[in-house]
Amino acid sequence: MTTNHRGTQPMADLHAPTGKAYIGGRWEEPASGTTTVAENPADETAITHVPACTGEDIDAAVADARAAADPWRHTPWPDRARLLTELAGRLRADAERLALIDTLDSGNPIAGSRADVAAAAEALEHFAGLGGQVRGETVPSPDGILTFTGRVPYGVVGRITAYNHPLMFAAQGVAAALVSGNAVVMKPADPTVLSSLEFARLADDLLPPGVLNVVPGPAAVGQRLVTHPDVPRIAFTGSVATGRRIMADAAPGLKRVSLELGGKNALIVFPDADPEVAAEAAIRGMNFTRTNGQSCMSTSRVLAHDDIRLELEELLAARMGALTVGRPEDPRIDVGPLAFRAHHERVTAHIDNAQRQGARLAVGGGRPAGMDRGHYLEPTLFVDVDPDMAIAREEVFGPVLAVLAWSDPDEAIALANGTPYGLTANVLTDDLGTALRAASDVRAGVVWINGPTPLPPGTPFGGMKSSGIGREHGLEELLSYTETQSVVVRY
Numbered sequence: 001m002t003t004n005h006r007g008t009q010p011m012a013d014l015h016a017p018t019g020k021a022y023i024g025g026r027w028e029e030p031a032s033g034t035t036t037v038a039e040n041p042a043d044e045t046a047i048t049h050v051p052a053c054t055g056e057d058i059d060a061a062v063a064d065a066r067a068a069a070d071p072w073r074h075t076p077w078p079d080r081a082r083l084l085t086e087l088a089g090r091l092r093a094d095a096e097r098l099a100l101i102d103t104l105d106s107g108n109p110i111a112g113s114r115a116d117v118a119a120a121a122e123a124l125e126h127f128a129g130l131g132g133q134v135r136g137e138t139v140p141s142p143d144g145i146l147t148f149t150g151r152v153p154y155g156v157v158g159r160i161t162a163y164n165h166p167l168m169f170a171a172q173g174v175a176a177a178l179v180s181g182n183a184v185v186m187k188p189a190d191p192t193v194l195s196s197l198e199f200a201r202l203a204d205d206l207l208p209p210g211v212l213n214v215v216p217g218p219a220a221v222g223q224r225l226v227t228h229p230d231v232p233r234i235a236f237t238g239s240v241a242t243g244r245r246i247m248a249d250a251a252p253g254l255k256r257v258s259l260e261l262g263g264k265n266a267l268i269v270f271p272d273a274d275p276e277v278a279a280e281a282a283i284r285g286m287n288f289t290r291t292n293g294q295s296c297m298s299t300s301r302v303l304a305h306d307d308i309r310l311e312l313e314e315l316l317a318a319r320m321g322a323l324t325v326g327r328p329e330d331p332r333i334d335v336g337p338l339a340f341r342a343h344h345e346r347v348t349a350h351i352d353n354a355q356r357q358g359a360r361l362a363v364g365g366g367r368p369a370g371m372d373r374g375h376y377l378e379p380t381l382f383v384d385v386d387p388d389m390a391i392a393r394e395e396v397f398g399p400v401l402a403v404l405a406w407s408d409p410d411e412a413i414a415l416a417n418g419t420p421y422g423l424t425a426n427v428l429t430d431d432l433g434t435a436l437r438a439a440s441d442v443r444a445g446v447v448w449i450n451g452p453t454p455l456p457p458g459t460p461f462g463g464m465k466s467s468g469i470g471r472e473h474g475l476e477e478l479l480s481y482t483e484t485q486s487v488v489v490r491y
């Protein structure tokens with residue numbers, strides 16, 4: 001860690017060139033010739049300048065990716081896998097520097113950023129290990145005919161990421177596409193692009209030029225990537241609203257689209273659950289200490305049985321009130337600032353609206369006392385929440401938890417399924433039958449029973465209903481970057 005001119009705050013130790021995009025293995029000035037400021041959300045100071053790319057830069061990156069894709073696909077998969085494994089090793093070797101960059105850029109607590117670096121390396125290693133699974137089958141055929149299938153990469157994959165796990169999404173987002181033989185053009189989320197550029201810097205002398213490209217910029221840059229005629233496959237992580245837009249924009253080109261979208265995830269507490277265990281699960285499930293509650297998989301709705309609800313609410317209020325909010329690089333704090341000002345305003349508006357609609361604020365609700373600079377917000381608990389209130393239905397994507405009551409298991413399932421989302425759920429009970437019934441009735445792509453626990457590498461992840469299309473992290477994701485081709489041979 002280095003220090004800045006005031007000698008008090010940590011400074012990002014950046015190796016990627018300032019204000020440049022990574023295109024075709026070169027560090028390029030954006031076509032616009034302009035940059036924007038990467039801001040530290042903890043104190044609203046400038047960290048550095050990042051390129052303000054436009055559609056022109058996407059066009060350049062796609063052209064380079066297209067040229068690189070064919071030789072890359074003909075590179076034997078073990079060689080591709082070895083390069084990804086080596087890249088993972090570089091992430092691990094540089095973990096502290098990378099974690100600090102993410103923490104300064106995003107506001108995520110340093111412990112969360114360290115976990116993200118580890119997860120980024122793990123994703124590269126995992127998909128490197130799966131490389132040999134990109135294979136086909138033989139089809140029973142008449143004498144004199146041999147029929148087999150193979151899997152062909154798309155060529156250029158457009159990858160668009162969300163801002164809450166910057167480095168982790170950069171690595172997780174490209175690993176499967178690369179090992180299966182595609183070149184990638186990545187557009188990282190504009191509030192947090194630094195570690196994606198550092199990722200490219202670490203890959204620079206490993207991957208052939210054009211195989212990985214990083215083009216930062218606003219929504220219009222992503223839109224150009226989605227509509228580019230030479231990008232047949234789009235992989236997106238972000239909000240439902242943007243996912244919907246991307247699907248529409250990709251439709252004229254009949255592109256293959258996978259979408260990892262938002263959630264309003266339920267933690268269902270059955271009456272036999274231990275209230276202390278439930279409170280602990282609810283706090284962990286919110287990911288306060290990993291991403292300040294800005295997590296698609298946060299269980300932001302606690303659905304508590306009437307027999308346990310009041311005790312659970314008291315425990316939650318006490319524990320959430322005890323979480324310390326502060327500078328995210330300080331390992332003693334629990335929760336850092338939200339990632340950017342507009343998002344702080346958005347989350348605050350959700351809190352105000354919840355109160356207007358009659359939800360009762362049990363803890364938090366505003367800026368911590370004395371913290372006037374930075375996008376800080378107290379962990380916030382709402383009780384007396386009705387299912388039709390916005391706070392019970394809409395994704396807040398911040399440190400805001402709502403408790404809803406139920407008395408009958410069917411009601412609990414109806415509540416859990418009562419939003420358009422379907423990403424994750426968590427069921428707390430010691431009764432196996434109750435747990436498995438609930439798991440099968442809840443429309444969510446990932447269901448924990450007595451979780452949350454970390455998802456083991458390779459666990460398919462993705463949403464039902466409006467929370468997305470496709471599953472990532474496992475074999476299904478790997479194969480999704482390829483198309484089946486049948487070959488029929490007469491001999």
Ligand code: NAD
Nearest residue numbers: 161162163188189219222223238239242260261262263296
């Ligand atoms: P967002 O949808 O605002 O932006 C995501 C990305 O899309 C950014 O890079 C943005 O620049 C780009 N973008 C915006 N408009 C676009 C367009 N029209 N065409 C192409 N690209 C466009 O989301 P966000 O605020 O960065 O992230 C928060 C959201 O992401 C939350 O809803 C959260 O739940 C979701 N998320 C989902 C997962 C998951 O795995 N399911 C993971 C993390 C975040």
